[in-house]
Amino acid sequence: MADKAILEYQGKRYELPVVKGTEDELAIDIKSLRANTGLITLDPGYKNTGSCSSSITFLDGEKGVLRYRGYSIEELTVKAEFLEVAYLLIFGELPNKDQLQRFHGDIKQESHVDEEMKKILDGFPKSAHPMGVLSSLTSALIAFNPSSVDVRSEEAMYNTIVRILAKFPVLVAWAMRKRQGLPLDYGDDNLGYVENLHKMMFKRPNKEYQLNKIVIDALDQLLILHADHEQNCSTSTVRITGSSHAGLFVSLSAGISALWGPLHGGANQAVLEMLEAIHEDGGDTDKYMAKAKDKDDPFRLMGFGHRVYKNFDPRARIIKKAADEVLNDLGITDPILDIAKGLEKVALEDPYFVERKLYPNVDFYSGIIYRALGIPVEMFTVMFAMGRLPGWIAQWREMRLNKEPIGRPRQLYIGANDRPFVPLKKR
Numbered sequence: 001m002a003d004k005a006i007l008e009y010q011g012k013r014y015e016l017p018v019v020k021g022t023e024d025e026l027a028i029d030i031k032s033l034r035a036n037t038g039l040i041t042l043d044p045g046y047k048n049t050g051s052c053s054s055s056i057t058f059l060d061g062e063k064g065v066l067r068y069r070g071y072s073i074e075e076l077t078v079k080a081e082f083l084e085v086a087y088l089l090i091f092g093e094l095p096n097k098d099q100l101q102r103f104h105g106d107i108k109q110e111s112h113v114d115e116e117m118k119k120i121l122d123g124f125p126k127s128a129h130p131m132g133v134l135s136s137l138t139s140a141l142i143a144f145n146p147s148s149v150d151v152r153s154e155e156a157m158y159n160t161i162v163r164i165l166a167k168f169p170v171l172v173a174w175a176m177r178k179r180q181g182l183p184l185d186y187g188d189d190n191l192g193y194v195e196n197l198h199k200m201m202f203k204r205p206n207k208e209y210q211l212n213k214i215v216i217d218a219l220d221q222l223l224i225l226h227a228d229h230e231q232n233c234s235t236s237t238v239r240i241t242g243s244s245h246a247g248l249f250v251s252l253s254a255g256i257s258a259l260w261g262p263l264h265g266g267a268n269q270a271v272l273e274m275l276e277a278i279h280e281d282g283g284d285t286d287k288y289m290a291k292a293k294d295k296d297d298p299f300r301l302m303g304f305g306h307r308v309y310k311n312f313d314p315r316a317r318i319i320k321k322a323a324d325e326v327l328n329d330l331g332i333t334d335p336i337l338d339i340a341k342g343l344e345k346v347a348l349e350d351p352y353f354v355e356r357k358l359y360p361n362v363d364f365y366s367g368i369i370y371r372a373l374g375i376p377v378e379m380f381t382v383m384f385a386m387g388r389l390p391g392w393i394a395q396w397r398e399m400r401l402n403k404e405p406i407g408r409p410r411q412l413y414i415g416a417n418d419r420p421f422v423p424l425k426k427r
Helices: 033-037 073-079 082-091 097-109 117-122 130-144 154-180 193-202 213-225 233-242 248-259 267-280 285-293 314-330 335-349 351-355 362-373 377-401
Strands: 004-009 012-020 026-028 057-060 065-068
Touching: 004 033, 012 033, 065 073, 065 082, 065 314, 073 213, 073 314, 082 097, 082 193, 082 213, 082 377, 097 154, 117 130, 130 154, 130 248, 130 377, 154 193, 154 248, 154 377, 193 213, 213 314, 213 362, 213 377, 233 248, 233 377, 248 377, 267 335, 267 362, 267 377, 285 335, 314 362, 335 351, 335 362, 362 377
Parallel strands: none
Antiparallel strands: 004 012, 012 026, 057 065
């Protein structure tokens, strides 16, 4: 196979290197294109543009493959816990027993959040969306940790990473408890990372906290499934923000804001809002599946199909089983979840959806699980951010260690040409 591509323009011929990734993906290297030809590429949404070389996550949307550092998502969700996967993503290898114990121990040591952060939280009304609260609190951490991380120092980098992994679950729990008017909780150092997150979110001041292994396992799997997903909108935002040498905390805050959009992290919230709308209209799933098939109907079925996966979302296969286990264990009777199961059944059997591969995706099942666990719908995207945290950290760390240049996309200008200024009285 040729190791170069040929571009012909205005009678001139230019050779562009073709580079190959470890999974045999091919890319045309155009970093010298403008210098050599005066041309730029135009690729709205960057659907065909690789912004970096990365060794963190491999995704094949056509084959339904997702791997973290070479490990399949199917194996990781069964054999590893979220904190192990976080370590893998950030540092490149699965931790041994001593490394994991130290990692978790160091996180516990940093899990306190400065009491003055509560004053910032108090400034938000209860009606504030938890994603706005989380983004603000994450950015505010820089005020209490003002020194910038020396990326050349492994110790400094490690300490900064531990610090945010320790404090972020506290901020997640505080965002939810603020909304619900509950006292803030710091959890319990005797619990695992995910168990502690769950306790901080749900511990009632007048009740003993009850640990449910099926619930914790499902939550653990959800966090792992969301931990990284290649160069998506929020991850690209973290990398391009960090490319200016902005600190980790503020880069993460930028990623949270990008995740907030309904086309990205807000998709699982949109699923529940759709289900609630169907319920309010009588709960007729057949009616809405027919509307979804009608190209002239503005209704869109949320949580089915995926812009990257052209087959079944591999994360959905895994979390479907967890969703079934949670619903069976908790014995919940909920008309919203009944509607969800009805839509799922039709989508998996109806030729229209099967032929178009409009299968339920991870957002569909994660919404069902969060609903069953009693997590408010406005917290769904916050839970997505909690899962994506190690991926963002890994991507920021890789970008800085690789000394990538500051992000600066080009544009094709289509505005007015040079024109004279018109005085105000003549306009």
